[in-house]
Amino acid sequence: MFDWETEKAELLKKIEELMERKRYAQLREMLLPMEAADIALLMEELPEETMPLLFRLLPKELAAEVFVELDSDEQELLISGFSNTELKEVLDELYLDDTVDIVEEMPANVVKRILKHTDPDVRKSINEILKYPEDSAGSIMTTEFVDLKRDMTVEDAFKRIRRTGPDKETINVSYVIDEGRHLIGLVSIRTLLLAEEDDVIEDIMQTNFVSVSTLDDQELAARSLSKYGFLALPVVDTENRLVGIVTVDDAMDVLQEEVTEDIEKMAAITPSDKPYLKTGIVETFKARIPWLLLLMISATFTGQIISSFENALEAFAVLTAYIPMLMDTGGNCGSQASVTVIRGISLSEIEFSDLLRVIWKEIRVSVLCGVVLAAANFVKLILVDHLLFQNPAVTPLVAAVICLTLVCTVLCAKLVGCTLPMLAKKLGFDPAVMASPFITTIVDAISLLIYFQFAHMLLHIG
Amino acid sequence: MFDWETEKAELLKKIEELMERKRYAQLREMLLPMEAADIALLMEELPEETMPLLFRLLPKELAAEVFVELDSDEQELLISGFSNTELKEVLDELYLDDTVDIVEEMPANVVKRILKHTDPDVRKSINEILKYPEDSAGSIMTTEFVDLKRDMTVEDAFKRIRRTGPDKETINVSYVIDEGRHLIGLVSIRTLLLAEEDDVIEDIMQTNFVSVSTLDDQELAARSLSKYGFLALPVVDTENRLVGIVTVDDAMDVLQEEVTEDIEKMAAITPSDKPYLKTGIVETFKARIPWLLLLMISATFTGQIISSFENALEAFAVLTAYIPMLMDTGGNCGSQASVTVIRGISLSEIEFSDLLRVIWKEIRVSVLCGVVLAAANFVKLILVDHLLFQNPAVTPLVAAVICLTLVCTVLCAKLVGCTLPMLAKKLGFDPAVMASPFITTIVDAISLLIYFQFAHMLLHIG
Incomplete structure (x- = not known):
């Protein structure tokens, strides 16, 4: 296998050297045996002004293949430098669906120029395909069969x-x-x-x-x-x-794009179809900020819960120290369940009719997880905090409050995590949005309410 | 398009009815025009005892295609019910790489029986392919070209x-x-x-x-x-x-599996190649509990930080209420950056040599995000908490501590989120593990340290 990552730097150096020494025949010989996708990757790394020259060295057919593989910014740059004859030559070599993809990404004036230089029947087909809605089967099909x-x-x-x-x-x-x-x-x-x-x-x-x-x-x-x-x-x-x-x-390509979109939604990012390093700062900012604001506002409710139990926390200050552990564990449990279910839905392994089976499964898994986590935590609280560090505030009763909260939080987190994506799907929303960040925010509030409830019952506070 | 989700229930009912009335010829007619993958999906939903009967209704070639599409549990069930002649018939119809896939999943006694009933040269090829390591190109190739x-x-x-x-x-x-x-x-x-x-x-x-x-x-x-x-x-x-x-x-299929594995790792789950509903409770538990334990232990450090600032929190109890919001926002910012970078790495859009570009981009994005979040929060603190709810504890100085912490937390979270996956990749670890849960745990601790530092500086406590 052509080891791409390590060879690229060398190839780039060699191309720049040959360009400088104007050894164009040698350069052409070097590019000819390469795959179009690889040539495109190289061209994107080279200085912009060398691109048209390099492109003109390639034989017509290979040039068209490389053109298809380039990003739309580079395509636009090349088109704007093309003579009309060159543009027509490239367009003649392209498959129809590739031409449509390119037309979809170009600004209006470039589109006009492209359409002017394609054959009338190709132009008709392009216009036909362009009529189909974005992300429809019609928009990615080719009529050349x-x-x-x-x-x-x-x-x-x-x-x-x-x-x-x-x-x-x-x-x-x-x-x-x-x-x-x-x-x-x-x-x-x-x-x-x-x-x-x-x-x-x-x-x-x-x-x-x-x-x-x-x-x-x-x-x-x-x-x-x-x-x-x-x-x-x-x-x-x-x-x-x-x-x-x-x-x-x-x-x-479609499956790759859809997966990237799902992953971005799961991380509370508005999906974009541009590669990370090609996206501008403001664009990235706009994709992220609405979700951050929404989640920040939701998180203030969690703060309200803490405020309303301020007196309890003042009486038992030790309880505060365990809030992050309880919230984080709840969040992790919830996102494990939600991410598994979201992926199952998108692979059609899980349907809404499976809801009860999913819930029943998560209940049993969460009891197992909850008990093990609580036991580990109890041992740590008594052995490390109470006996080793001699913290008098960590009494067995306090440890009991923390461990009982842990078991109940894990259960609630897993239930919320598995049901919300399925409900979202049923209601026609995208289940991927119901991943870690939203689940975490909801579970945070639930875990605190459970915590203070147990504190109230066992420690008689609040 | 054959609308599968809604038609499946109807088809299942019809099959069961025809089976009951022993209308086998009619049942065969009904199955013949269907795709093998769809018949397999139907068979998996039917009661186990009907499967061998249904399978025998299919013509040899279709039967073999259906067999390949079944899950390994069902395949094993069928093989154990096959006569030796039936087994040989199915095996003769299979492509070599499918036979290898099946052999890899079966228990030793079934493998022995399969190998006994394949032709000697096929057997030789199977043994050859089985020698290649799991997940290698050799293990998924076919020798039939x-x-x-x-x-x-x-x-x-x-x-x-x-x-x-x-x-x-x-x-x-x-x-x-x-x-x-x-x-x-x-x-x-x-x-x-x-x-x-x-x-x-x-x-x-x-x-x-x-x-x-x-x-x-x-x-x-x-x-x-x-x-x-x-x-x-x-x-x-x-x-x-x-x-x-x-x-x-x-x-x-390989790309789908790898994506599912990545998504599972990002949610702190040990990847499994079985569909969710087919995985046993104990198996699911084992895939989740090690990560939960590890993350729970890490989260106790965050608790230690809170404990060590207990006096500060007692003096300014209002600060406690904003801990969840700061921790959650930090976690969300961190996972946005880490998930984007992880996906970029797995699509080969981002390489280690891009580290400085990535960091520089994240710094600018996080300054934008941090300032907007802090401004929104400041307005909320002063207008809602201070003026509307007349909370005397929320002074402009307290609001300043919270908002400054927010800006710094967002910056640190994005930096940790984008660098850790790239460092993991460089060191030969799987970057997907450096997603939300780990980032959240690290960012929690960082955000608290920043919080108490600002509280110390502006409110002179701690």
């Missing part, structure tokens, strides 16, 4: 694939449509190769297939591809007419 | 693909090897189809390709596939001899 008629022979099919194949995103699966362009079957290149030349498509095509609608969520399309292990998934309109396909490489 | 020789013509190649293709996991890419089985090139089915019949493979094959070694991490193989948009990736041994390929469907 091989379609066959049911009465073709295998020989006809191969002729068609040979003729139209070079422009298609995939030829691994061909789609069989009727006169009204309705999807009636699909046939893989493997089936075609293993069939006889005079077999009729209708007899060898697969008629049980999964498809998505243009308006379905892109995540649904990607998950179906992944679940069934397909290489491409047909996309149909509301009348079951075939309009495009989603390919496995795009599905993988 | 199409290999070609460099001097073959395109016609020869198609003959070979037609002859050996039915047993191969993919025919979309063929691999060209020399006499010593060294990988020298690859050729896609598209290239073959678009070439002339008498073209020689050597002239049309692609000689720049990416490969992984058998001992490379499976995540590296999966990420390369995803990065370059490949359908399969060749796996070579230390002498560059081709031993297998990793296909895109397996790569997608």
Whole structure:
């Protein structure tokens, strides 16, 4: 394996050196055998002014592949430097769905220039795809697939694939449509190769297939591809007419993006689709501050609870010292449960109908956890705090208050942690928002109320 | 799109009804058009005793596909009920890498029975793959690929693909090897189809390709596939001899698993590869309790800090009420930074050499966040607590202590949050462990120290 991380620095140095010495032929030789994705990564690290020069060294086809892999900022920079002929050359080499992706990211004046230099029928298709809502299956599909008629022979099919194949995103699966362009079957290149030349498509095509609608969520399309292990998934309109396909490489990108979004939501950040180092300070600030403010305000309620038990805390000052431990443990227990359930929901392993099973499971786990934590804590309180450090305030009764609170807090935390994401999902909200930060804030308040309740009962205060 | 979640309940009812009325032919008709992955999901929901019967209704090929999709518990149950002939039939239909997956999950006696009923050369390959370490590229590869020789013509190649293709996991890419089985090139089915019949493979094959070694991490193989948009990736041994390929469907599964593991680690849970509802109580307990204990013990240090400032808190009891808000806000800020950086590392967007850029970015973001949070809090303290609720203890000086602490805590939290995962990665630990729970525990202590420092300076206590 080409060890990328360590080789990159060396490659960058070598490129800059060759550029400086104007050894362009040598530079071209060096870039030719590399993968487009790697060349793009290198170009992004080089000084901006060298990019157009480097780009022009590449043969047309490779240049287009590299172009697709670049970030939208770099694409814009290149386009603004392109002559019209160069722009047209790059656009001619691109697959339709890649052109759409690029158009979606560009400012209006660049979009106009791109559309002006694409072929009229490509322009029509771009405009078509652009109409689909963001994050829909329609918005990530490509319209460049091989379609066959049911009465073709295998020989006809191969002729068609040979003729139209070079422009298609995939030829691994061909789609069989009727006169009204309705999807009636699909046939893989493997089936075609293993069939006889005079077999009729209708007899060898697969008629049980999964498809998505243009308006379905892109995540649904990607998950179906992944679940069934397909290489491409047909996309149909509301009348079951075939309009495009989603390919496995795009599905993988969608799944990655969705996971990043989920993880960001779990950490109370508004998701962004830009890489961290490319996001501006103000953008990052805006993604984080609303949640911090909201959570800060919620946390002041916890403070109110402490204030209202001020007298109790003054009488038994020792109780204050254990507040962070109780709150943190509650928060950790809650986020363990909520994160597990959120991930289960997004992998479709857990549905709302499982609510009672989930609750019953969490109750049993939390009793086990609670008892072990309380026991460990009791030993620590008596052995370390009471006997070793001779702290007279840590009486067995105080230790009992702390340990009983611990057991009840763990139970409540796990219950809140597992039910809130499922309820959120049921009510149509994103369960990922119900992760650690929100659970922690709620559990903090609960743990304090339990704490003071036990203090009141056992120590007769408050 | 087949709306799975809502239709499942209905399908289950219908299956149970047909089973009861012994309408097996009708049941078979109903199952035939479905995808194997869906049939497996249905079987897992049905009572255990109906599974073997349902399984026997399926045609051999579909039965094998369903078998692969089942969980290992169900697979074991089925195997134990199979006659030797049935077992051999299922095994004959499986792809090699699926058989290996199954063998890896089964207890020793079942493994023995499986190996006894596979063909000798398949058995040899299984034993070969089983030797590779868990989570290595070798352990997920399949040895069923199409290999070609460099001097073959395109016609020869198609003959070979037609002859050996039915047993191969993919025919979309063929691999060209020399006499010593060294990988020298690859050729896609598209290239073959678009070439002339008498073209020689050597002239049309692609000689720049990416490969992984058998001992490379499976995540590296999966990420390369995803990065370059490949359908399969060749796996070579230390002498560059081709031993297998990793296909895109397996790569997608690996990426899903790795993400779930990362998310679990971020929530302080030991990762498990079983779905939540299939994991036993004790197993779930064992995955969670070590982290809870560790974090609980760390949190007692925070308690020690509070204890050591007991006198200060007694003099200014009002300060206690703001401890949860300060600790929570610090924790949230820290986890925002750490989770963003952890995800950036796992997507290779952030490397250790970016450390200073990351720190500089977080400093600027945290100053913005800190100032806004402190301002909001100051307004709330003065308007609500001081003027509205007439709390005499909340003086402007107390408010100043709280707000200054907030600014400094946010700064420290973001710095700790962004540096710890990067240091962990540099030192060879898993950065995902440095997420919310650990960051929170560390930031709690820091925020209290800052709090009491400001209280000491401005209120002259402690």
